[in-house]
Amino acid sequence: MGNNVLLEVRDLSVRYGAVQALKSVHFDLIKGEILCLLGANGAGKTTLLKTLSGGLSPDSGTIRLHGSNLLALSTEARARAGMIHVPEGRGIFLNLSVEENLDLGAWTKRYTKTDYRAKLDEVFELFPRLKERLAQNAGTLSGGEQQMLAIGRAWMAEPEVLLLDEPSLGLAPKLIDKIFEIISTLQSKGATILLVEQNAEQALTIGNRGILLETGLVRMQGSAKELLASEEMRKSYLGLA
Amino acid sequence: MNEFIQHVINGLSLGCIYALVAIGYTLVFGVLSLINFAHGEMVMMGAYFGMYFAKHFKLAEEPGISGLLLTLVATMIVTGCIGWCVEKFAYRPLKNAPRINLLITAVGVSLLFQFSGQLIFGSAPQFFPQLVEFNLDTWKIGELQFNPLQITVLGIALVLTVVLQTLVFKTRTGRGMRAVSFNRDLASLLGIPATRVISLTFVVGAALAGAAGVLVGLVYPKIDPLMGSLLGLKSFVAAVVGGIGNLSGAVLGALLLGLSEEFVVGYLAPTYRDAIAFAFLIIILLWRPSGLLGVNRIEKV
Numbered sequence: 286m287g288n289n290v291l292l293e294v295r296d297l298s299v300r301y302g303a304v305q306a307l308k309s310v311h312f313d314l315i316k317g318e319i320l321c322l323l324g325a326n327g328a329g330k331t332t333l334l335k336t337l338s339g340g341l342s343p344d345s346g347t348i349r350l351h352g353s354n355l356l357a358l359s360t361e362a363r364a365r366a367g368m369i370h371v372p373e374g375r376g377i378f379l380n381l382s383v384e385e386n387l388d389l390g391a392w393t394k395r396y397t398k399t400d401y402r403a404k405l406d407e408v409f410e411l412f413p414r415l416k417e418r419l420a421q422n423a424g425t426l427s428g429g430e431q432q433m434l435a436i437g438r439a440w441m442a443e444p445e446v447l448l449l450d451e452p453s454l455g456l457a458p459k460l461i462d463k464i465f466e467i468i469s470t471l472q473s474k475g476a477t478i479l480l481v482e483q484n485a486e487q488a489l490t491i492g493n494r495g496i497l498l499e500t501g502l503v504r505m506q507g508s509a510k511e512l513l514a515s516e517e518m519r520k521s522y523l524g525l526a
Numbered sequence: 527m528n529e530f531i532q533h534v535i536n537g538l539s540l541g542c543i544y545a546l547v548a549i550g551y552t553l554v555f556g557v558l559s560l561i562n563f564a565h566g567e568m569v570m571m572g573a574y575f576g577m578y579f580a581k582h583f584k585l586a587e588e589p590g591i592s593g594l595l596l597t598l599v600a601t602m603i604v605t606g607c608i609g610w611c612v613e614k615f616a617y618r619p620l621k622n623a624p625r626i627n628l629l630i631t632a633v634g635v636s637l638l639f640q641f642s643g644q645l646i647f648g649s650a651p652q653f654f655p656q657l658v659e660f661n662l663d664t665w666k667i668g669e670l671q672f673n674p675l676q677i678t679v680l681g682i683a684l685v686l687t688v689v690l691q692t693l694v695f696k697t698r699t700g701r702g703m704r705a706v707s708f709n710r711d712l713a714s715l716l717g718i719p720a721t722r723v724i725s726l727t728f729v730v731g732a733a734l735a736g737a738a739g740v741l742v743g744l745v746y747p748k749i750d751p752l753m754g755s756l757l758g759l760k761s762f763v764a765a766v767v768g769g770i771g772n773l774s775g776a777v778l779g780a781l782l783l784g785l786s787e788e789f790v791v792g793y794l795a796p797t798y799r800d801a802i803a804f805a806f807l808i809i810i811l812l813w814r815p816s817g818l819l820g821v822n823r824i825e826k827v
Contacts, residue, residue: 340711360715361719362717364717365717372715376709378705378709380704381705381708385701388701389701389705389713389716392716392717392718393716442716442717
């Protein structure tokens with residue numbers, strides 16, 4: 286693995302007042318993989334993503350991207366370094382058009398006109414629907430379309446690490462399949478993804494490895510196959526006996 | 527009919543001045559959810575700086591558009607810098623404090639400017655130099671007489687408003703402003719430097735207020751250190767009537783306020799100018815509580 290480690294998280298502890306939300310979380314994210322972050326509500330998944338992207342500061346621990354310390358950087362600087370976070374509940378600018386949302390995704394990039402066009406075409410290839418809705422206000426999109434816009438906008442930034450928080454939340458089953466399919470496609474285009482999901486089984490099907498968080502602790506860590514096969518996982522999180 | 531059109535032009539030129547100030551309220555409210563009570567004082571600072579600038583370079587001796595534009599640009603630069611300082615030293619340190627602290631600070635900054643203004647400029651009113659030729663005979667179309675001063679004010683305010691709209695709706699910076707105004711944290715996640723965008727918003731708002739100060743000085747040449755408070759209040763009301771946070775709303779509200787004041791003066795009772803104009807605005811707010819173009823803000827999750 287050595288050289289392929291993109292993101293290195295060591296002994297990360299985060300506290301919300303009296304609550305210890307993350308306890309010595311420790312993992313590597315390897316270039317090109319999909320790492321699934323699993324666990325029940327309140328296990329600390331979203332807290333971990335927020336800490337990685339800069340919304341929360343940890344009490345202790347280190348986060349390194351390409352070997353350089355991220356903790357000293359502001360949220361904006363982390364985005365410039367390629368840490369792109371698609372927050373829970375999509376987080377799109379409902380007051381702006383689809384086009385303007387996508388354009389803001391490229392904020393850190395300063396593309397030339399041609400490169401910008403090419404990147405936009407790539408997003409349209411992934412989400413043809415967005416092309417039809419380009420001039421529309423993002424607030425008029427359906428939930429699924431908003432999720433597509435959020436992922437498409439993140440893709441405009443050419444992320445080094447893509448943090449996806451519950452992309453399937455609140456979507457119809459057919460759309461969920463579609464979103465997982467897209468996430469796989471992104472991986473085949475070279476993306477490195479940290480995927481937070483409630484939908485553990487489906488996540489592990491497309492993911493390479495998984496981490497199971499339980500009340501802020503890493504309870505289990507391993508390949509997707511191992512986790513899918515593990516007795517404990519099957520009982521508590523996959524709903525299979 | 528002739529008289530009516532005169533009133534319309536007067537009302538519009540007054541409304542345009544309110545609009546320049548109202549835009550500042552609405553922009554800052556957009557990015558910080560703060561009613562910047564010190565904004566009216568920027569108008570006063572603009573009027574005083576413009577006066578000293580024009581006097582120093584003796585621009586009133588040869589009235590003309592170039593002297594006016596020079597004064598305008600210099601004033602906008604200076605008030606823009608003041609706006610930058612206010613944000614940097616008064617509001618930015620409070621960025622994690624409860625909103626009420628910001629509001630109280632805004633009131634404090636406003637008082638600071640009013641009273642240091644009295645200290646520095648003296649509390650007696652002073653006269654703003656006449657930078658535009660004031661010859662009623664020069665501008666005539668048929669029966670209609672145009673006051674060149676009013677047309678100049680109207681023209682300058684219009685140009686500034688259009689420039690601002692272009693900045694906000696057509697440029698990268700403007701997109702950044704609108705993103706921050708929707709959700710600052712979300713904007714940061716995309717790498718948009720929210721702090722710098724907020725700072726820039728203050729600079730733009732204050733520069734427009736400074737321009738308004740010069741225009742007020744031209745139309746109502748008697749200026750004093752407390753002039754900003756009523757003007758600021760009226761422009762704030764205009765922004766609220768239009769729907770605070772909405773740029774076109776601010777302009778619309780300001781024009782309505784200017785026109786209603788002018789019509790009250792022209793056709794009803796000049797003494798009750800402010801009372802009647804405000805009553806009219808209250809009626810609009812009763813009919814549309816979130817302002818003419820305002821929408822109920824979506825609750826942030």
